[in-house]
Amino acid sequence: MKRNKKHTNKDLENFLDYSGGQMTGKERNIFEKDLQKDPFESDASEGLSTLSRKEASQDMNDLSSRLSARTGHSSRFIFYRAAAAVAAILVVGTIIILLTSDLNQVFERVAVTENNKPDSEVPAMNIPSASKDKTVTSSELKDAVLIAESAEENKKQTVGVIDEMIETKEDTHIVADYMRSENIEENKAMPVITAKKSETSDAGEVITRKYIDNYVRGVVISSEDQLPLPGATVKIRGTTAGTYTDQNGNFELPVQPGSEITLVAEYIGMEQNQVSLDTADEVQITLDPSETDLDEVVVIGYGVQKKSNISGVISTIEMDDNTDYLLPSPVIGNRKFKEYIKENLQYPSYDTIDDRNVVVLNFIIAENGRPKNITVLKSSGKSFSEEAIRLLVSGPDWYPAKRDGEIIEEETMIRIVFKKSYE
């Protein structure tokens, strides 16, 4: 039974002509534009392109007969009466098929205006003002207090420190976390600077301001959801100077005043992006997801969200620069934790057909080392957040945060990217 072969085969022909290279550039473009409008045909085209013409028609014949066997041959329908009369010709069915001319029009082009996509309306998560949390290293910070004496000297030193960190980069996440722990110390220490500033003379203030002017600040966000990317690398092109974004996607880099620079931002699973700027100013760098590497879970970013940051109140706790502070971290280590996520993740595929889904969870590590007060900051869907929470809750213990050797309950953040793997 070769029912409907004509239509099926002809459309199949189109795909095969395309993948077999039997179209001109112009025809290919028209075909590709159609594919752009229709993810079904686009996916199908990718699959069919792996077959030769012969294999494809064999397979379709095979499938047609399997389908006929399944649906039965009964010709109860009125439509089939005419068909019964020409049943004898079926043997040469394939030839006749070629004679029939109108081929297209079978697919209804889908043109839809009615729907509002809820996903795209995710309210942007209050992207925080970049200036609030400084992304500076702690050693730099020590110097910052001494700034009034030598701003120039200080700058060199800062660059040096960052160089070192970039060079020792082995695992982005580990370094990122390390950097972030520096940031935290800095966060706390910032008020010290502020306090100092108010006590110092006018001259001191001016220098401080000048010092700060020589920074480029900005935020790195993801183009798919406009949410900040914590732990993204930001480097100045052509130099070894660089930093990582904090949990709010903010970064800050020292620059030579008046010099023209290009910032290069990178994040795992995202396309690199570059932004040139001639003045040290606030800058927003948007990264697009990369289509090339598909892996089931690729990215886990940690970040710590200070309570003071959440409420927008600048903490005024006086603190020594050398405070012993430890972030919450998985007992088994970051690398192993990532492996745990990878191995135990069950991909919730039924909720969405997107290839890339992101969940960001915020939670507190309690004194007993277990996550609690888990809130979903961002999610592609209920089943994704549920899976992320399941992994976290049934996952390994954490070391709670410590300050001066004393355990404190601290908030932290995790970003899990679910990516489909076709391998």
Next chain:
Amino acid sequence: MLAFNRKYSSDESDESFINQYRLSGNLEVLGNLYSRYMHLVYGVCLKYLKNRDDAKDAVMQIFEKLIMEMRQHEIRHFKSWLYVLTKNYCLMQLRSQKATDRRINNYKIDHVTSVESIMELHPIDKEDAEKDLPLKECLEKLNDEQKICIRLFYFENKCYREIAESLKLDEKKVKSHLQNGKRNLKICLEKRNETE
């Protein structure tokens, strides 16, 4: 049969097949509808399962699923719906192959929900996109690679291969730039609409 089928496949809408099937329960009607799209279903299965035999089995399994689902759901856009069904089936297959450590699934599997979202036509895929001013303005804001790929593809009607050659890029990269460019365009257009 062939003479009839010619008329059958080009004139009859999917909806009319669905209605007929609803009334009669005749599997052959559903089979006819399915065979319109069978090569697409097969192509998608091939893409994900990467194996001809597995993909063929999947095509038949998806037909069984279709029979079940047709009883439970009101289907408005058959083709899009079939795509979601197909893709989900393949992903479930992949997932069950992968999950060596089978814990109890305590989350429910939801039914296909996002048919609508895949049907939305991107502004640049519409006719006369070239004359759309807001679109053009947003296009200017894209990064160079995305901008040039979109221009070449949509306005100068170059195919992926030609673009890849002229920009010395991989074809995959070209597709990626197009896709990202389109998404960024959409975000830009939505922002504009909000502010207006």
